[in-house]
Amino acid sequence: MTTQGGSKTTHLPPPLTEPKPNPGEGHIICELSKCSVKPVFSTYRASYPLKFISPRTHSPHLAAVYLLTYGGGLVSGDVISVKVECLEGVNLMLLTQGSTKVYKMRNLGQQRHSDSVVFKETKEATIESDTSPKTTISSSSSITPTQQKLYARIHKNSLLLQLPEPTTCFRDSMFTQRQTFTLEDETASVVCLDWFTSGRMSRGEKWEFLRYESGVDILMEEKLVFRDVVSLVQHHPNPNQNQTTVSSFDEITHNLIKDRLEPYQCYATCVIYGPRVRQLMRHVLEEFDLIVVHKSTRMPELIWSASVLSSNSSTTSVNQSNGNSNDGDKENHLSGLVVKVAGTTTEMVRNFLCTVVLKGLDDIVGDDLFTRVI
Numbered sequence: 291m292t293t294q295g296g297s298k299t300t301h302l303p304p305p306l307t308e309p310k311p312n313p314g315e316g317h318i319i320c321e322l323s324k325c326s327v328k329p330v331f332s333t334y335r336a337s338y339p340l341k342f343i344s345p346r347t348h349s350p351h352l353a354a355v356y357l358l359t360y361g362g363g364l365v366s367g368d369v370i371s372v373k374v375e376c377l378e379g380v381n382l383m384l385l386t387q388g389s390t391k392v393y394k395m396r397n398l399g400q401q402r403h404s405d406s407v408v409f410k411e412t413k414e415a416t417i418e419s420d421t422s423p424k425t426t427i428s429s430s431s432s433i434t435p436t437q438q439k440l441y442a443r444i445h446k447n448s449l450l451l452q453l454p455e456p457t458t459c460f461r462d463s464m465f466t467q468r469q470t471f472t473l474e475d476e477t478a479s480v481v482c483l484d485w486f487t488s489g490r491m492s493r494g495e496k497w498e499f500l501r502y503e504s505g506v507d508i509l510m511e512e513k514l515v516f517r518d519v520v521s522l523v524q525h526h527p528n529p530n531q532n533q534t535t536v537s538s539f540d541e542i543t544h545n546l547i548k549d550r551l552e553p554y555q556c557y558a559t560c561v562i563y564g565p566r567v568r569q570l571m572r573h574v575l576e577e578f579d580l581i582v583v584h585k586s587t588r589m590p591e592l593i594w595s596a597s598v599l600s601s602n603s604s605t606t607s608v609n610q611s612n613g614n615s616n617d618g619d620k621e622n623h624l625s626g627l628v629v630k631v632a633g634t635t636t637e638m639v640r641n642f643l644c645t646v647v648l649k650g651l652d653d654i655v656g657d658d659l660f661t662r663v664i
Contacts, residue, residue, distance in 0.1 A: 311337040314370045318342070320353050321377035329353035329380045340370055349656040354383040357454070363391030364465070370438040376448040376478075381654060383451040385663065389487070390454060392436050394462035395500070435501070440469040444478040449566045451651070453663050456556065456636060457486040459499035462539050467504040471563075475511060476625075479564025481651070482506055483643070483664065486520075487636050488548075488555040496555065497548040498539050500524050508563055508626070516599055516626065518559055522547050553589055554632040556639040560647050563599065563626035570650050571627040577646050592633040592642060599626030640664055 311317075319333035328350050336342045343356040357372065364370065376382050444450050450471065459465050471480045484506055489495035505519040524542055551557070562571050578596045629647050633639035643664060652660040 311335070312369075312371075313337055314340050314368055316340050316342060316357070316370075316372040317374075318355060318372070318382075319375045319377065320380045320382045322379050327351055327379075329382065333375075336372075339364075339368060340372070345659070347656060347659055349381075349654070349659075352381045352383060352655060352659075354385060354659060356385050356387055358387060362388065363393055364436045364438065365393045366395040366436060366464075368436050372440050374440065374442040374450070376442070376444045376450050378445045378447055380445070380448045381451075382449070383453060383655060383659075383663075386454040388455055390438075390457045392457065392459040392463045392465040392499070394460050395435065395464050435464045435466055438465070438467045442469075442471045442480070443474070444471060444480055445474045447477045447566075448474075449479045449564070449654070450481075451655070452480070452482045453648075454483065455664060456558070456639075457502075457504070458489060459486070459502050460490055461495045461498040463499045464501040465499070465503070466501070468507070469505070470507045470509070472509045472512070473564065477565060479566035480508065480561070481563075481567055481570070481648075482508075482561045483558065483648075484518075484520075484560075485556065485558035485631075485639065488551070491555065497522075497545055497551060500539065506559070506561055508561065516561065516563070516628070518561070518628065520557075520559070522551075553634055554593075556633050556636040558629075558631040558639050558643060560629040560631070560643065561626065562629070562647075568624065570648070571624055573650055574627060574629060574647055591635075592631070592638050594629060594631040594642065597628045597630075598624060599628060600624070 314337065316336035317333050318331060320329050321332050322328070323330045329352065331344070331353070334342060334344070339360045341358050341360065343358060345354055345356065347354050359368070359370070374382070374384070440452070442450055442452070452469065452471075457465065457467070467484075469482060469484065471482065473480065484504055486502060486504070488497050489499060499522075501524070502522040503520065505517065507514060508516040524539070524545070524547060562574070574596055575598075578594075631639050631642055631647070633642065648663070651663070655663065
């Protein structure tokens with residue numbers, strides 16, 4: 291373009307802008323500051339109904355983020371998808387404020403945002419990541435399920451602590467969760483706590499949700515080394531019907547989930563993996579070796595187990611009878627540990643996690659924040 295004075299005007303292209311994220315999407319990249327050892331966020335964004343809050347930590351080597359939702363819970367149709375990347379040498383902790391509440395499913399017209407995934411009677415929805423195998427979840431009717439996905443990549447000498455409050459599914463709710471952790475090499479570490487309660491016990495709700503599915507995958511250099519999936523589904527009382535699952539708890543004549551899971555009201559799975567948390571594994575195994583098994587006519591108020599993840603990617607339950615006979619061999623192959631806990635109350639499980647399973651993390655997290663972890 292030429293002006294009256296003969297000078298030329300150049301039209302610059304519009305500035306590049308990032309594409310607008312979908313509702314419920316979040317992205318975090320944490321790296322070490324170039325001038326110190328303190329972790330900083332190079333990427334830190336979330337879209338409604340998801341939001342992030344990063345509290346101040348007293349430990350100079352740790353960053354923390356609260357993953358929150360507006361309204362204090364997840365409603366039917368919410369699809370939360372968070373991508374996290376811990377660059378080399380980073381310590382990052384992910385938390386939630388209070389339990390993750392999953393509200394009852396609603397009709398399509400009542401969902402929070404219009405572009406949510408909808409399950410149809412003859413269709414299937416797939417949750418997947420770039421590295422993990424596909425997990426297919428089918429449904430029985432036109433519903434708007436609640437989904438939550440976390441994809442984390444952990445680089446060399448980094449540690450990710452995923453320590454949320456428990457998930458509480460309300461009556462007539464449906465919840466599906468998938469967490470995938472990809473470790474760059476054998477120096478990367480992760481602690482993932484995945485736990486849930488029977489429901490709003492103060493309202494008399496116990497195991498009255500319609501579906502709860504939660505899966506944890508750990509990959510080492512793109513190779514799957516651990517997978518754990520919990521699937522609880524209320525089935526239709528009439529197996530001759532075309533549908534196998536129910537659309538309302540009122541259709542249920544016999545609560546099979548309640549029969550199978552009670553008297554316990556809270557279940558937890560904690561996966562501890564990598565060299566940065568090996569001392570934590572040793573402590574848990576020492577506590578497990580102290581267990582004395584004896585006959586009892588009553589179910590204990592709390593039960594737990596520990597399974598070793600060895601370097602050959604196999605999972606082996608710790609044998610109480612010979613727990614101290616092969617300590618050297620066990621130490622050489624100790625890559626990770628899976629702890630399962632069930633308790634009659636949420637507080638009982640919480641106390642056990644703090645005093646046994648996660649004891650020692652206060653050295654990394656700091657006393658001030660550790661008291662607020664779970």
